[in-house]
Amino acid sequence: MLMNFLFTVPMLLALMLTTSVHGQSTEVVVCGYRDNKQAALSLTFDDGLRVHYTIVKPLLAKYGYKGTFYIVEKWAEQVSVNRKNSTTRRRMCWDEIKELANEGHEIGNHSYSHIALTRIDPSNWNKEINHPIATFEEKLGVTPITFCFPGNARNDAVLQRVLQTHINARTHQYAFGGDKYSHKAAVRWVDQTLARENWGVAMIHAITHEGHGFAPFPNDEKDFVMFLDHLKTVDDKLWIDTFANVSKYTQLRDHVTVQWDKPDQIFTLKTDLDTHVYDISLTVKLTAEGKSKIINVKPNTATTLNW
Numbered sequence: 001m002l003m004n005f006l007f008t009v010p011m012l013l014a015l016m017l018t019t020s021v022h023g024q025s026t027e028v029v030v031c032g033y034r035d036n037k038q039a040a041l042s043l044t045f046d047d048g049l050r051v052h053y054t055i056v057k058p059l060l061a062k063y064g065y066k067g068t069f070y071i072v073e074k075w076a077e078q079v080s081v082n083r084k085n086s087t088t089r090r091r092m093c094w095d096e097i098k099e100l101a102n103e104g105h106e107i108g109n110h111s112y113s114h115i116a117l118t119r120i121d122p123s124n125w126n127k128e129i130n131h132p133i134a135t136f137e138e139k140l141g142v143t144p145i146t147f148c149f150p151g152n153a154r155n156d157a158v159l160q161r162v163l164q165t166h167i168n169a170r171t172h173q174y175a176f177g178g179d180k181y182s183h184k185a186a187v188r189w190v191d192q193t194l195a196r197e198n199w200g201v202a203m204i205h206a207i208t209h210e211g212h213g214f215a216p217f218p219n220d221e222k223d224f225v226m227f228l229d230h231l232k233t234v235d236d237k238l239w240i241d242t243f244a245n246v247s248k249y250t251q252l253r254d255h256v257t258v259q260w261d262k263p264d265q266i267f268t269l270k271t272d273l274d275t276h277v278y279d280i281s282l283t284v285k286l287t288a289e290g291k292s293k294i295i296n297v298k299p300n301t302a303t304t305l306n307w
């Protein structure tokens with residue numbers, strides 16, 4: 001009986017796949033990453049430090065990259081109320097964070113108060129995880145859709161709770177800065193990300209020692225600039241984008257099916273994910289009769305082939 005089942009299911013599946021394509025001879029393959037790049041990389045900046053506004057913002061504009069800034073609600077609120085006009089404050093106020101959002105950077109949720117969520121009673125999770133959502137909407141006009149655990153402290157239960165109101169949470173990262181930071185090691189990490197066709201996530205805190213934050217680079221912004229210079233040499237094959245955009249792409253990529261509306265002419269990438277949230281195109285490679293091309297396709301929207 002079991003043997004029968006094992007044999008029948010794959011055969012049935014194969015039959016369904018061949019009959020559903022109506023004899024079309026065009027192959028549609030969704031690329032692993034945007035623009036058929038080999039790997040992806042997100043630059044994430046934690047804790048809403050003012051150096052992210054004074055140093056990182058102009059640098060990202062110069063290099064043409066978008067980053068993800070994980071903001072702690074309570075810290076941004078305190079600085080905005082008490083120390084907005086101080087020239088020595090460590091953290092960004094709402095106005096500065098809003099400027100980052102206006103430039104197309106992602107503003108992510110780094111909790112209400114930055115307490116380790118694994119160390120508090122789960123009855124307090126709701127405030128820590130969800131209070132910032134409404135506040136960011138009010139203060140910044142953006143809804144955070146990805147989450148970063150304070151101190152990276154998490155367990156399955158708290159991760160599941162976060163995913164009820166966010167599309168993703170940062171659960172893997174390569175730590176930048178600190179006394180032991182080495183440019184060589186960071187370059188090796190990028191090389192490995194490319195070789196393994198992975199999505200690398202850089203976790204960055206303070207840039208300079210004057211930023212008074214966690215883990216500044218040994219040679220302050222010089223090290224960060226050197227790393228950005230390196231990224232420029234590989235970004236023809238490395239997709240550099242926000243944590244939210246790479247989350248959207250990779251999740252959509254894994255949740256679409258190809259539906260032919262007219263054999264070899266019109267197809268749709270069908271998904272049941274909410275395309276108002278997942279508002280990103282997928283890169284597909286089309287192959288037919290020895291020719292191929294790469295195009296970007298909006299899910300749940302019919303695409304007419306135009307060779």
Ligand SMILES: [Zn+2]
Pocket residue numbers: 046047110114149150151
């Ligand atoms: Zn943090």
